[in-house]
Amino acid sequence: MTVVTLNGEQRELHEPATVEAAVLATGAPDGRGVAVAVDGEVVPRGKWATTQVREGQQVEVLHAVQGGA
Amino acid sequence: MTVVTLNGEQRELHEPATVEAAVLATGAPDGRGVAVAVDGEVVPRGKWATTQVREGQQVEVLHAVQGGA
Amino acid sequence: MTVVTLNGEQRELHEPATVEAAVLATGAPDGRGVAVAVDGEVVPRGKWATTQVREGQQVEVLHAVQGGA
Amino acid sequence: MTVVTLNGEQRELHEPATVEAAVLATGAPDGRGVAVAVDGEVVPRGKWATTQVREGQQVEVLHAVQGGA
Amino acid sequence: MSDIFEIAGRALESRLILGTGGFRNLQVMAAAARESGAELATVAMRRVDPSARGSIVEVLEEAGLEVLPNTAGCFTAREAVTTAKLARDALGTDWVKLEVIGDDRTLLPDPAELLVAAEELVADGFTVLPYTSDDPILARRLEDAGCPAVMPLGSPIGSGMGINNPYNLRLIVEQAGVPVILDAGVGTASDAALAMEAGCDAVLLASAISRAADPVAMARAMRKAIEAGHEARAAGRIPRRLYAQASSPEEGLAELEGGAPAAPERARSGS
Amino acid sequence: MSDIFEIAGRALESRLILGTGGFRNLQVMAAAARESGAELATVAMRRVDPSARGSIVEVLEEAGLEVLPNTAGCFTAREAVTTAKLARDALGTDWVKLEVIGDDRTLLPDPAELLVAAEELVADGFTVLPYTSDDPILARRLEDAGCPAVMPLGSPIGSGMGINNPYNLRLIVEQAGVPVILDAGVGTASDAALAMEAGCDAVLLASAISRAADPVAMARAMRKAIEAGHEARAAGRIPRRLYAQASSPEEGLAELEGGAPAAPERARSGS
Amino acid sequence: MSDIFEIAGRALESRLILGTGGFRNLQVMAAAARESGAELATVAMRRVDPSARGSIVEVLEEAGLEVLPNTAGCFTAREAVTTAKLARDALGTDWVKLEVIGDDRTLLPDPAELLVAAEELVADGFTVLPYTSDDPILARRLEDAGCPAVMPLGSPIGSGMGINNPYNLRLIVEQAGVPVILDAGVGTASDAALAMEAGCDAVLLASAISRAADPVAMARAMRKAIEAGHEARAAGRIPRRLYAQASSPEEGLAELEGGAPAAPERARSGS
């Protein structure tokens, strides 16, 4: 188990704790329209499956919403 | 007795019901700084003593106050 | 001959010097869209033929033009 | 002789070509109210006498004037 | 500001009234008139000029506009009343745009003469549309006198300064029981939109269109601007607020600093 | 102000860009978007919310608009740069509307952080459209940094105050070698027309439409206002003049006094 | 704007005229009056109230001010004329500040009634100072009627909005052959300065002083502001220019870059 901060909340990820697993854990239906940053660095879609997230890292999974001028 | 409207109120004036009597009835200490209109016509100070007011006339006794731009 | 001021100019009108004659003298093709004032008084279309203009009168024959807000 | 650009003009300075010499060469009566930069670096008053200026250097001798908001 | 625009019981589709002064020629006038969508166009009464080519009345009617005579050039109630009667006789209409000018440099209306002329003409059965100053009291007196609309100015005729006193215009609109038509002063599209947003029912435009470099293009622009201002008022604009209102959600903001430096904290602390 | 409106070589028909913040829901947004005629709509990047219904990207694409991600909510260059990169990865576009906010009460941009972020993103191949203050020098620095357009504010986001400093906007337009897009502050139609008359190439509208009582009607009004302002500028407005210019012929005036009294003479004598 | 300020041949030192309405009591009024430097103060005519303590006339005279009766509260020419006659009989002055109000919400003057009252009072030998709108034509008619000064408003009495239509005020000043006294609307010092810079000969102030948090301090501020505006006009202000004018010498600039980088060159190249 790896504990990370996923979109601001403490979450446990089962091994292998990849970015892809983190994305699924957010409940994003599929990855379309979604992007990920780990500790403030973007992890390109192509590397989700092969990028491990480590204990205590900050994972942000974002998508487009209404907003802004 | 003559009943007139003095500064908007029904007032009885003893005979002789002159403008001068009306002015006194308003409680104006003396006539200084005061002017009078009867039924919308000015009665000059000099004619107060000799001008009779008739039953039902409208007597206005005015003086200067704070006001206006 | 009757001399009048027609639209600001001295003009001689042959007898009978009617308003109608004055209108024609202005070169207005026909009376359509035209109105007449003699000495500042309007002479209705219906009375042109029967209204005489007298020596020295001021006859104005107007029509609509571009102008104004 | 050392040739420098003194306040924008080519000037020859006799040896020893010090900053002090340059200041005098500008015709500044005395050094009061004056400051000097050589190649964009300030040379404090205290070092004028001991600072040599080298061939081709840009010497600026400034003082306060009317100006600016 | 109702969505039916009626003057004296007569419904109008267009909220743009065209003044015909200043056009190079009748052809340009007609083209601009069509583009503007106007249904009414003002005309002046002048001495017959045999040399003049073409009848403005016919040209306007071909373009589908009706003629509204004005009393431009009159400096007294008497001149204006007589001119109105001449127009009625010449053009067969008892509608008149009443102008009584008080000064030939500013062409501002003369309040007292205007009121007298309006009362006389109303008594004589005219439908009187008075060109007035932006004085709210005068506008009410004209309405009291029986004018079925009031036409306050934004600024002097042909000045292109726009609306010099929006506050007075607002008072006029608030109090008016008849349509308010902005007359004179409009320089460009935003001025016309502003007038409609202020609650005017229509705008009269002459020089702003006729003297523009391209009158036909300006006519189209003005038509859109008047519709835009009228629709914007109906759509309910946002209030003016002193500070910003975020239009982006505050929740769901990512933490992307990876260790926030002082800068953003300071910034967020606001003032 | 040319009549082809291009950003970074991409031609746009519509001069209205839609901000999506503040709409009650996606349906209203889509209806207003259609009515506005916009081709581009900005979106913000936020944390995935599984409960959220409907994808804004799909709704906008159905309505025929393309998505332009913004960096709303970012207070530092670093946050903004990362957000832009996330948007590129999520949405497959290297266009970004760059916002770096300096204060959460006024949401005014931070000039220094903005410039840094713009330089970084341009270097990384982004097409950067920066939301900037109305400072003409900052606008030029952003253009010098490689931004293919600049987006000065009229007044704070959502304030509806309109254009607080028309003079600065004018300077920006005069000096700009890239399109100028007014961003933020518009409250109603005349504000948008004014921006176009000042020479802006386009206007970005969010709250003015989304928070109007009737967003769809306001979208239509704004579309007309922007066209009106743009066409009015092209049509060549009349100059502002201090005094009136008669729009009626001075010649051909009738003499209707039948003996002119003092009044009109006095009047005509002017001042 | 001459430097001697005379009304009807009477020279005045102070260009501030005080309105007495709105002061908490006569003591505050007297203190503010002294601080203001005013020589004239307006008073209203009302029914005798025996309970009232102190005579405003005596208090003003002690403070060295002369009384100028007004016709505040009158809505018709007839009321105003009678009130002026009563004031003459009560106070022994044939000067009157003429007010004929057209609406009790805005207290704006009624142009037609005002003109009638002015003509009657002038005929009766009064020195008539009319409170008028900012309509330049009405101002001229009042001058033509024999008023030795005109008192246009900046905005409604007590509104504190300042000068709503500086353009009209400018026209009034340009054309007037008598002193122009701004009356009503001033809110703070800069409004009063602005009026004097526009060429007014004096300013009448009531609420702006009497209802300020500290009337005495405001009286002092207004006195200075009126002097400042008057002196600034006489001193000849710099013209407004669209671009900057360097106030530092361009010659004698040092070369301090030690090899100028691109930045300053770009900057200097301007736009």
Added chain:
Amino acid sequence: MSDIFEIAGRALESRLILGTGGFRNLQVMAAAARESGAELATVAMRRVDPSARGSIVEVLEEAGLEVLPNTAGCFTAREAVTTAKLARDALGTDWVKLEVIGDDRTLLPDPAELLVAAEELVADGFTVLPYTSDDPILARRLEDAGCPAVMPLGSPIGSGMGINNPYNLRLIVEQAGVPVILDAGVGTASDAALAMEAGCDAVLLASAISRAADPVAMARAMRKAIEAGHEARAAGRIPRRLYAQASSPEEGLAELEGGAPAAPERARSGS
């Protein structure tokens, strides 16, 4: 706005700071300086000119003013920093009015270069008074950088346009923890009064005085205007209200119609 005006712990009596650019000669400058009451006057640094007669420093000191060097004419942080150091060496003061210009046509400040220069000079122990734009965020960044006052512009140097964006000035004043000194743009007395009413602590004036037709008279007018604006703010101005507020008592009104006709009733009924 406190009533003690202190910059970096140094108390100043006068809220007028004089810029010395634009005076015909040192004699006129000295006379205006005395009349203005200023205690500080800015000077520029330029190449020694042996032909120049008279030392500005001596003339100012005789007139009782202290010299505040500026960096007028600098287009980069580097030029400005070096100029400040030269001024310190020449004049023995570590105070500097920092100007870093971004464009030679508008002389507007360059925000990024200005911030860099301010940080460097503060680090070097200078008391930095930065000439800045009216951008509230930039003003805060300068305060954060350690500037003991900020000097936002009203409009470009020498333009005489006054305060182009009162809203931004208001934001700067609201948020500032240090004195705010309006710098540049003032044209006449009311502009200076307005700045003080907006809450500025002082005003810097150069062209407005030095290029006036009568600089000495304008100096006196400006001194009064600044005091007037400052005192008016302290005195608590009346609020702006949309409608009038009668300044005459409603009670005690006489009935003078002798049978009231319709007119006044209609009038009183208001709208």
